[in-house]
Amino acid sequence: MSNTSLEIQLKTLPNQPGVYQYFDSDGKILYIGKAKNLKKRVSSYFNKQHDYGKTRVLVKKIATIKHIVVDTETDALLLENNLIKKYQPRYNVMLKDDKSYPWICIKNERFPRVFSTRRVIKDGSEYFGPYTSMKTVSTLLNLIKGLFQLRTCNYDLSQEKIDANKYKVCLEYHLGNCKGACEGYETETEYHANIDAIKEILKGNFKDSLSQFKQQMKDYAEDMQFEEAQKIKEKIEVLENYQSKSTIVNPKISNVDVFSIVSDESYGYINFLQLSYGSIIRSHTLEIKKKLQETDVELLELAITELRQRFNSKSKEIYVPFKVNIGEHIKTTIPKLGDKKHILDLSLRNAKYYRMERFKQVKITDPDRHVNRIMAQMKADLRLSEEPRHIECFDNSNIQGTNPVAACVVFKDGKPSKKDYRHFNIKTVEGPDDFASMEEVVFRRYKRLLDEDQPLPQLIVIDGGKGQLSSALKSLDVLGLRGKIAIIGIAKRLEELFYPDDPIPLYLDKKSETLKIIQQLRNEAHRFGIEHHRNKRSKSALNTELETIPGIGEKTVVELLKTFKSARRVSNAKLDELEDAVGKSKADKIYNYYHN
Structure with a gap:
């Protein structure tokens, strides 16, 4: 269908409440929606740029628009609900009727x-x-x-x-x-x-x-x-x-429906409590998969209509966390305190528990969906332009002084990818200088990835505050990667997240999965770095110990390490093995040093 045809269809829409239906060029229904004003609502799809990919794709596919005018918004809401369940359009959230309740x-x-x-x-x-x-x-x-x-x-x-x-x-x-x-x-x-x-x-x-x-x-x-x-x-x-x-609240609270919602990037979870004389006579949580980045208000309005229909509720009043528009015949209350607020909080707690349980189930039964949800959540929480499927974290703090080293740990799809972990021995920095060390390892890491045409991460996490972040940015500038890879710094004490060119840190909810993954990255980088530093110190100490054996010089030490690979193996070697490596005289001295 041509753009001209769509323009004519848009111009002829009425300024009345109703339901609109989008069809593609094959006559297949794409989407059903409700509107207070059909002309304004439908025109908005074509008048503005859509950030969300699925909405852009939907708009491109629309060939025909049909509408049904109704008397009130309530009628529009009910009609929309029934049509969605009947036709199940691709771009609508799905509301399945459950006939098996007792x-x-x-x-x-x-x-x-x-x-x-x-x-x-x-x-x-x-x-x-x-x-x-x-x-x-x-x-x-x-x-x-x-x-x-x-x-x-x-x-x-x-x-x-x-x-x-x-x-x-x-x-x-x-x-x-x-x-x-x-x-x-x-x-x-x-x-x-x-x-x-x-x-x-x-x-x-x-x-x-x-x-x-x-x-x-x-x-x-x-x-x-x-x-x-x-x-x-x-x-x-x-x-x-x-x-x-x-009875869990005031018995005077009767014939009331309570609704609350929690949501993430992919799903909305709406809890429904029905009260009669202060008693909860029904509790149900509905899970809705988002299709077009629906807001909490949109999801809650849809769910209220669906749940009241499904459970045949005739309550004249509802308690909700924010303003919703579900018709003029139902009293809407937004409780702020007292018994009413208590029951709304209880409903919200039910929704949160349900969401947590679903996470546990999905993690076991559908790992891909679990990963997709976390990645979408991290993208939103950290204000990223793409999902951080590949994250790298650098740490060189608390291991200053002798044997300066740094660690790079890699997470893929939110989980450690240990085969991709890397250690760095600091080469160009004299003395304990955390900032210069960070600059060196970030440069070396991404210079190598570029030279070897290896995939770059979507996110770099620097264990440290503004100073460490600035040092890492210098290397990204030199390599021409600034702006191509997202980078943040995490300060230890308050778990502040620092962004380039932004003096104000971001604070994530202490219970958020995004913060937990970043903390896990930071802790893993710290553990990996400390382990390498400890091994290096031990190796250095053992090498020094070989040189302290009376009558054993530097050349003999080199020969021993070539044969046995480490000082520890030298100390555990048999006498005849030592004789084969350095001769009888020196072998006796080494063997007697460790065994007497």
């Missing part, structure tokens, strides 16, 4: 049964849920069973069949778990009073049931029926115990 069913019967199911049948029965955990369902059903005597059989308990003595009471009646409605021992009115109480409990309202049981206990006590009163007392204790465990 529900609690109150069956549409004369004497309703209460049971769990994963199938919702539209036969007039009432369904509570869906619940995200079968454990919650089991707990509630056990609570109900302990409080109320309900039938578990699936007989058709019509009045005609009961009057005709069609059924006989079963073992459940004799155990006291059922009151025998099948033989007319319990009326429909009595039974439905219990069902009404169960419905309130499933909504999180314990107040009415507690009041009812307390009145029953009082009545039994007044009638001297103390055994029955004791049974009711036990039920009250069960209900109060369950209530105390399930």
Whole structure:
């Protein structure tokens, strides 16, 4: 489709709320979006430069634009959600319907049964849920069973069949778990009073049931029926115990949905809590893969609509961490303190825990996705132009004085690549001069990589502050690499990250994975450098020791090292091996020196 055709389509878009759909030249749907103002929103795709690659590719592929006008933004949000799930366009985040959540069913019967199911049948029965955990369902059903005597059989308990003595009471009646409605021992009115109480409990309202049981206990006590009163007392204790465990905030907070979000470069994690009378009656976290660098606001708006639809929420108020636009019929609260803030913080904590668990799972089951996420996060955190797949870190601190050395460690895809580690003996610097040493090793390292046409890193980390960073930059300038490789310095004390030509350091979150990888780089470089320095000192000390053996001169030492490679091997050599190398006379002197 020509640009002229697209321009005409853009000009004819209305200034009304609605949903827009992008199609490619083959008529395949690419993307579905919602808009407060269709003309403004759709035109923005074509009027500005897009930094994100996928968005640029999407715009290039658009051949046809279709739109659906609706009355309100809420309608647009719901329509967008349903169309995305129906067509699953390539450039939209995917929202998958999960039909397998458990529900609690109150069956549409004369004497309703209460049971769990994963199938919702539209036969007039009432369904509570869906619940995200079968454990919650089991707990509630056990609570109900302990409080109320309900039938578990699936007989058709019509009045005609009961009057005709069609059924006989079963073992459940004799155990006291059922009151025998099948033989007319319990009326429909009595039974439905219990069902009404169960419905309130499933909504999180314990107040009415507690009041009812307390009145029953009082009545039994007044009638001297103390055994029955004791049974009711036990039920009250069960209900109060369950209530105390399930109520986590003010019971006045009821019929409220709570949403929070944490995100990284690739995914958004949205937690949903549903509250009734201060109790959390539902918790679910939705993971959404980003497609076009969607913002937290965009992801949260999409997720709120999806989760409320998925769990059939009718709550009139939601708590969120920031302003969202999901329609005028829902009250939006951004809590700042008190019980409301407490519950929002709890939701955020759930989202963070879920994200951490997903990291652990992904690390084991999908290492590539784990690496991709970390690389994308490092690119964003460190303000880099490309992902730091290949990082090199230099260290020559704390090993000044004798035998000056430096270390270069290499990380690839966020992990140590030990075969690429390199040691450097400082050659051009006299005395302990950290800055000049850093200048030398950085020059030697990248001069060699350039000469050998080896791949260069995307990031260089210098263990040190501004001075060390400036020294490394001098070498990059000489080699013409400044601006081609990102370089930062990390100062030890406060974990400050220094950038070239920027006097203000960057401070990363102490718990961030990016900082942990940089710290691991720095520690590994330090360990590798110290190890080399220690070996060099030991070798030097051993060489000196050979020269101190009486009657052994420099030429003999050279011969010994040529044969045995190290002073340690000389000290452990047998007498005949020494004789073969330097003759009997000198061999006796060396052997006696080490063995006497």
